[in-house]
Amino acid sequence: DVKVTQSSRYLVKRTGEKVFLECVQDMDHENMFWYRQDPGLGLRLIYFSYDVKMKEKGDIPEGYSVSREKKERFSLILESASTNQTSMYLCASIRAGTGELFFGEGSRLTVL
């Protein structure tokens, strides 16, 4: 089975802190994604990557950056966390040719 693992299920951070969210997939997928999910707004794409060291902005990249040093690992970075970044963050990888997304369990971030 495809497995997408997110490093932290729940995090509480303070405003201004730097936050790292890690994601690892074990199926050799090329493309990986970071979404955030908020009530009433659905899933919104933050960044995606289609290869090592490659990244593309999604719909809401402001306040975020990403890193993809290895194919299996895609990290989301909040350089200076703010309260409006309190959200559920979902990492996903996609099976090539099918469009099927596999999601991690999510990381619920609270910024105080």
Place this chain on the structure above:
Amino acid sequence: QKEVEQNSGPLSVPEGAIASLNCTYSDRGSQSFFWYRQYSGKSPELIMFIYSNGDKEDGRFTAQLNKASQYVSLLIRDSQPSDSATYLCAVLHTDKLIFGTGTRLQVFP
């Protein structure tokens, strides 16, 4: 106009009934369409995908696609309380999925 639109619900149906979930999309060139189910507190999981006009059936689930009307739907036959969840419609757009905001389905005994 949002790229993928769904009624947020909740859609309430009695156990055993057919639940009908609808989705419209704006990009006429879209080719691939997906339905995901998301239980509260969990991440989305794929139920079905459909590429061609018409119906596609998988067990109690039927996906329907009408590209001319830019409309995709999901029918759940013999609805069960365990089907209560949020259903997300998604459209593949240049190697990334665009999601609707989801429809919450409630199946009551």
